[in-house]
């Protein structure tokens with residue numbers, strides 16, 4: 217039986233729903249590049265382990281091709297559906313988000329998701345394309361197929377046409393966010409419009425973009441709080457009201473990361489990480505789409 221004592225805080229969204237402030241991703245490491253029909257037992261076991269150690273927020277996507285695994289793990293974990301926060305995203309299926317969400321729900325054996333995101337803005341050739349798709353997203357929420365609706369990888373120029381016509385504003389924008397990609401202007405735009413920020417690749421400064429200028433401060437804070445550097449990076453997100461989504465196949469690491477619930481960084485410590493982080497730029501995803509030199 218799963219341990220559902222999730223001690224992490226929740227973030228209240230602009231539609232009144234709440235999202236747990238640490239998510240477990242069923243993408244990146246789990247993305248299936250080979251036979252999409254072949255079930256990955258390792259992925260099922262990892263998601264079950266994540267639920268067991270206390271993750272209640274699980275982040276999937278149509279394009280990861282792991283929704284069947286995610287659904288099986290949820291079912292086999294025998295957790296109360298209402299205790300979980302399940303996200304999925306539409307990308308290839310953007311032509312028909314309703315059919316795409318219904319297929320995702322079928323694959324996950326779920327009646328609804330907690331959050332449905334448009335995975336990326338690149339399908340749009342003109343602002344009206346964003347508006348048209350957003351109206352469909354609103355209808356999915358109205359039908360009860362998803363509790364909240366949002367976007368991912370959107371820039372202010374993608375969000376503005378939506379905000380012009382929205383009856384239901386995007387609840388969240390999930391973007392790459394870590395000390396080497398702090399998205400200062402984007403986060404300020406989100407705050408101005410009541411949109412929450414979620415961080416993917418929150419461990420980049422510890423992993424893909426290491427070594428770098430934040431190494432020393434992460435190490436000294438890890439020592440101070442008796443945690444690993446990874447928890448400092450996750451907590452750096454949480455203490456700025458940003459919801460990190462991480463992943464790992466290792467149960468010990470998943471469990472260690474839950475320790476970020478047990479401490480809080482001071483404003484001075486956050487500022488010190490921000491100042492060191494600003495000395496380097498790193499983007500792991502969508503470089504071609506956003507431009508190598510556009511770090512906004």
Ligand SMILES: NC(=O)c1ccc[n+]([C@@H]2O[C@H](COP(=O)([O-])OP(=O)(O)OC[C@H]3O[C@@H](n4cnc5c(N)ncnc54)[C@H](O)[C@@H]3O)[C@@H](O)[C@H]2O)c1
Nearest residue numbers: 241242243244245275368416417418419420461462463464
């Ligand atoms: N919306 C998007 O476009 C988008 C893009 C990327 C990821 N995501 C979501 O976010 C989730 C997490 O993304 P991520 O994997 O980039 O995040 P992350 O920064 O948390 O990195 C996790 C990776 O780092 C490795 N790792 C963790 N701790 C480590 C350590 N101490 N030493 C070495 N390696 C370590 C893990 O094995 C894993 O592969 C994905 O699974 C997906 O759900 C969304």
Ligand SMILES: OCCc1c[nH]c2ccccc12
Nearest residue numbers: 243244247277279280307501
């Ligand atoms: O969300 C992570 C980025 C992403 C979008 N679509 C994908 C397909 C495979 C692997 C990663 C992605």
